[in-house]
Amino acid sequence: MSKILLEGLDFFSYHGCFKEEQQIGTHFLVDIELTGDFSIAENSDDLQDTVNYQEAYCLIKKEMAKSSKLIENVARRIVDQLFAFSFQIDEINLKISKLNPPLGGKIANVAYCISEKRKLS
Numbered sequence: 001m002s003k004i005l006l007e008g009l010d011f012f013s014y015h016g017c018f019k020e021e022q023q024i025g026t027h028f029l030v031d032i033e034l035t036g037d038f039s040i041a042e043n044s045d046d047l048q049d050t051v052n053y054q055e056a057y058c059l060i061k062k063e064m065a066k067s068s069k070l071i072e073n074v075a076r077r078i079v080d081q082l083f084a085f086s087f088q089i090d091e092i093n094l095k096i097s098k099l100n101p102p103l104g105g106k107i108a109n110v111a112y113c114i115s116e117k118r119k120l121s
Contacts, residue, residue, distance in 0.1 A: 035091035
């Protein structure tokens with residue numbers, strides 16, 4: 001098995017339970033690990049034999065642009081969309097960090113992590 005990592009994806013989004021968060025927005029960082037068998041691409045040097053991470057990035061960007069109250073909801077949408085996008089992905093590890101959350105004190109970030117294997121049908 002191999003892994004494709006997209007790290008430090010920086011988005012300005014409008015996720016949060018407070019009205020102000022939905023209006024003002026804040027920065028979020030996304031780190032994602034896509035696991036699968038990409039060995040064919042190692043030899044073929046053909047983009048069709050692996051996950052196109054530019055397209056994966058665009059999918060994540062699209063989901064981050066949709067406002068949600070909870071980053072848990074955003075994470076679920078991203079995972080579902082990525083599994084639907086590429087049959088080559090066997091497992092996804094995703095972390096979404098909300099920078100400078102409004103918790104009444106100085107805090108760098110809060111984060112939500114999800115790890116999921118593709119369900120066999």
